[in-house]
Amino acid sequence: MAGTGIAPARDWRETPLARIISPMQRFIHSETSGGLVLIAATILALILANSPLSSAYMGVLKSYIGISVGPFELRENVLHWINDGLMALFFFVVGLELKREAIVGELANPRNAILPIVAAIGGAAIPALIYVALNAGGPGSAGWGVPMATDIAFALGVLALLGDRAPFALKVFLTAVAVIDDLLAVLIIALFYSGELNYTALGIGFIFLALLAVTNLTGVRRTIVYVALGLIVWLAFLQSGVHATIAGVLVALTIPARNRINPDLFLERARGLLAQFERTDPGQERMMTDERQQSAVYELEAACEEVQAPLQKIEHALHPWVAFGVIPIFALANAGVQLSPDALGGDAMPIILGVTLGLVLGKPIGIMLTSWLLVRFSVVALPRGVTWRQVLGVSFLAGIGFTMSLFIATLAFGDGARLEAAKIGILGASLIAGLAGYGLLRSGEPKSE
Numbered sequence: 093m094a095g096t097g098i099a100p101a102r103d104w105r106e107t108p109l110a111r112i113i114s115p116m117q118r119f120i121h122s123e124t125s126g127g128l129v130l131i132a133a134t135i136l137a138l139i140l141a142n143s144p145l146s147s148a149y150m151g152v153l154k155s156y157i158g159i160s161v162g163p164f165e166l167r168e169n170v171l172h173w174i175n176d177g178l179m180a181l182f183f184f185v186v187g188l189e190l191k192r193e194a195i196v197g198e199l200a201n202p203r204n205a206i207l208p209i210v211a212a213i214g215g216a217a218i219p220a221l222i223y224v225a226l227n228a229g230g231p232g233s234a235g236w237g238v239p240m241a242t243d244i245a246f247a248l249g250v251l252a253l254l255g256d257r258a259p260f261a262l263k264v265f266l267t268a269v270a271v272i273d274d275l276l277a278v279l280i281i282a283l284f285y286s287g288e289l290n291y292t293a294l295g296i297g298f299i300f301l302a303l304l305a306v307t308n309l310t311g312v313r314r315t316i317v318y319v320a321l322g323l324i325v326w327l328a329f330l331q332s333g334v335h336a337t338i339a340g341v342l343v344a345l346t347i348p349a350r351n352r353i354n355p356d357l358f359l360e361r362a363r364g365l366l367a368q369f370e371r372t373d374p375g376q377e378r379m380m381t382d383e384r385q386q387s388a389v390y391e392l393e394a395a396c397e398e399v400q401a402p403l404q405k406i407e408h409a410l411h412p413w414v415a416f417g418v419i420p421i422f423a424l425a426n427a428g429v430q431l432s433p434d435a436l437g438g439d440a441m442p443i444i445l446g447v448t449l450g451l452v453l454g455k456p457i458g459i460m461l462t463s464w465l466l467v468r469f470s471v472v473a474l475p476r477g478v479t480w481r482q483v484l485g486v487s488f489l490a491g492i493g494f495t496m497s498l499f500i501a502t503l504a505f506g507d508g509a510r511l512e513a514a515k516i517g518i519l520g521a522s523l524i525a526g527l528a529g530y531g532l533l534r535s536g537e538p539k540s541e
Contacts, residue, residue: 126415127249130494133420134427134519141428153425166327174425175502178418180326180340182495185414186274187344188407195349198268207463207472208268214462215269215490216240216276219454223446232443234504237284238514239450241277241496243522244270245415247489250526254533258482261475266486269459277496278341285503287333297328297339304346313402318347335503349403366392419495426498429515440513447517451497452524456487485532491525493518 140149158167168176199205219239227233247270251258304321322343329339369388436444463483466472474483497518505511 126245126419129416129420130246130423133423134494137424137426137428138431138519141430146430149428166330171425174422175499176330176336179422179499180337181410182414182418182422183278183337183340184322184344185340185407185410186278187341188347188403188410189271190275190341191345191347191349192403192407193268193271197271198264199271203472205268207466207475208265209272210462210466211459212269212272212276214458215242215455215487216273216458218458218461219450222450222454226446226449227442230442231439232446232505232510232513235443235446235501235510235514237277237280237500238497238504238518239447239454239493239521240273240280241493241500242270242273242455242490243492243494243496244274245419246492246494246522246526247486247529250489250492250530251486251533253530257533259477261478262482262486265475265478265483266489269486269490273490274496277500278338281335281500281503282338285500286335286338289333290331293328293332294334297325297332297334300325300328301342301346304343308346308348313348315402315406318343318402337499347403347406349401351401361391422495422498426502427515427519429512429519431516436516438509440509440516443510443513444517444520447493447497447514448521448524451491451493451518451521452488452528455491455525456484459487459490460484482533485529488525488529488532491529492522494522497522 140146153171154169156167156169157173158165160166193199198208217240220236223236223239224233227235244267247266248263251263251266300321304318304325307317307321322339325343326336326339330336366388369385369392460483463474464480467474474480498515501511501514501518505514
């Protein structure tokens with residue numbers, strides 16, 4: 093700066109470190125990145141399961157890890173820790189998304205919510221009926237819930253690849269359908285894929301859920317309080333027979349979603365504090381000795397905390413960990429299936445066909461049929477700027493079941509040949525549905541401004 097002898101501050105974005113980490117930051121915030129990492133984890137799982145490393149791969153998943161605190165001990169194999177532990181974090185984020193959508197998102201307006209809600213129900217019911225028609229009374233009958241689910245990360249990742257060919261309203265529609273689909277999947281898991289109930293443990297879980305709700309109502313905003321109580325709920329559900337991932341959704345619903353101060357009050361307070369920060373002697377060593385500066389910074393930090401709801405902060409903080417950690421680890425542990433002619437024999441074919449036809453045909457039929465009926469009878473209208481061809485395209489994308497379908501398959505079949513058959517159907521159907529949806533949307537007219 094001229095006349096002061098002080099060199100201008102260098103923009104951190106121009107530093108060598110920033111040039112190194114900026115591409116990674118852009119990658120992490122890209123909508124398609126999570127899908128790319130998930131694909132890589134799936135391919136790696138398939139390679140490991142069909143290579144000489146197969147025994148070592150399965151050995152790691154079946155090895156046991158225990159945690160002991162005094163007389164209490166929790167000992168499970170690695171696969172169980174992933175499916176009941178890490179996936180609880182995934183379902184926690186799902187619960188946060190559900191609550192956000194219900195409060196301020198597409199589902200907050202009942203009129204706007206009718207189309208995605210009914211479309212999601214149709215897109216879940218028809219696949220289940222197709223599966224049941226092929227497996228009723230057979231050894232694979234328990235897997236009727238497998239083709240009902242949509243992998244929201246994969247589906248939105250494919251949609252993001254289309255750029256301007258996919259209007260924003262189409263993305264909102266697919267997101268809303270997938271969120272409702274997740275809620276249906278959670279209900280199905282809780283009602284039909286839970287074990288024998290331990291009512292004592294379940295009661296403890298609900299007592300601490302009630303305590304979480306009271307904590308919210310009394311205005312507590314410290315994240316650590318919700319983490320501590322949420323862990324107790326998870327442990328109680330883990331011992332109760334209700335699948336532990338349901339605890340993730342229920343705990344998420346207790347997280348505060350309202351801010352303490354509105355944006356106008358925040359702006360007024362922030363401007364006053366910044367003005368106070370500037371009214372200091374420039375000759376002093378800033379931030380180290382000036383109490384007024386320190387006070388302004390602390391108060392500004394508190395204002396920033398109050399203007400952002402805990403739900404927003406937690407969802408923003410966890411999303412990268414779930415997208416780039418939890419889900420790829422789950423895929424690495426669960427997508428490994430040995431591909432051989434023997435895997436297609438015996439009881440496998442009805443399961444494979446039920447899952448494949450349910451996801452590839454049932455999803456688009458269910459979503460398109462229910463959407464058309466609602467529009468035909470003037471209950472709702474299609475989102476502005478969205479065509480029926482585009483609805484058909486995202487209906488196929490909803491057939492990418494993957495993460496949620498794999499999860500339900502592990503609950504339905506446990507371990508063995510039937511689970512392997514379900515995995516083959518899920519992987520094949522997700523690939524076909526993704527390509528079909530992308531092809532339909534890619535060949536359509538680009539979005540008009």
